[in-house]
Amino acid sequence: MNYDEKIVTHEYLKDDVLCYWQMSGDIDYIVGIHSRFLPKGQNLLIFNHGSDIEYLDATKFKCLNPKIFVVPAFATSRRINQKGKIDLFGISFIGDGLYKLMKQPISKIAGGFPDALQQKIEELNAELSVLSFSKKTKCAEKFLTGNLDRNLNSPPLQQAIKIIHQSKGIITVSEIANNVYVSERQLQRLFKTRIGISPKDYCKIIRVNNYMDFILSKDNPVDWMELVVEYNYHDQPHLINEVKSIAKLAPKKLQSYRDTLYHRFI
Incomplete structure (x- = not known):
């Protein structure tokens, strides 16, 4: 499995977004690989352009649609099983960065993003699906600078x-x-x-x-x-x-x- 990561240095985003990352590769469909997400106090927005992910815990990640989901800040580890084509692109938010993007309480993630942002997320997902990692990071950065509201600072x-x-x-x-x-x-x-x-x-x-x-x-x-x-x-x-x-x-x-x-x- 390949892993790429880019730490965010953009002046407008660096206090709210830690990094962009990508996981890619192919995993045996029969066995798969178990991965463990341990709490970091971060919220992750993940775009899945590969095979579906199997959840091994009762509490699933919050899905905005079958291929876009949020791993919210949680207090105990979560486990997943990955099989087939792996093609994940993620944005790791720190502090209340995701809140500034959603402009609503994190508890409302299960209901999806606000309507105006939902369409933009869908468009971003379609654009990301055909780009290299370096171009994905630039695309995500442009999206975040245009939609993350730092006026909501606390x-x-x-x-x-x-x-x-x-x-x-x-x-x-x-x-x-x-x-x-x-x-x-x-x-x-x-x-x-x-x-x-x-x-x-x-x-x-x-x-x-x-x-x-x-x-x-x-x-x-x-x-x-x-x-x-x-x-x-x-x-x-x-x-x-x-x-x-x-x-x-x-x-x-x-x-x-x-x-x-x-x-x-x-």
């Missing part, structure tokens, strides 16, 4: 996200709210509406991803006590259970996912 949310990343997720919701001068209730509403998950879950995702990156980067056995101390856990079982709650895998098992779909989306 300074408290942007500052909260910055604080969470700076602290590696080791911070309480009340501390975040105090630092951005909003109530905890208002902070909860901002995260749920604009990103799709609670600030507590977002902190947990960032915290777990930091030490999952550490785990995946190691070729030798992980020093668990180093992680316990670094991330202020009570003990090793507490840390391992939190990894399991996000990844649905034990930390040691995660090492087998190095260089897979999860690792590519770091």
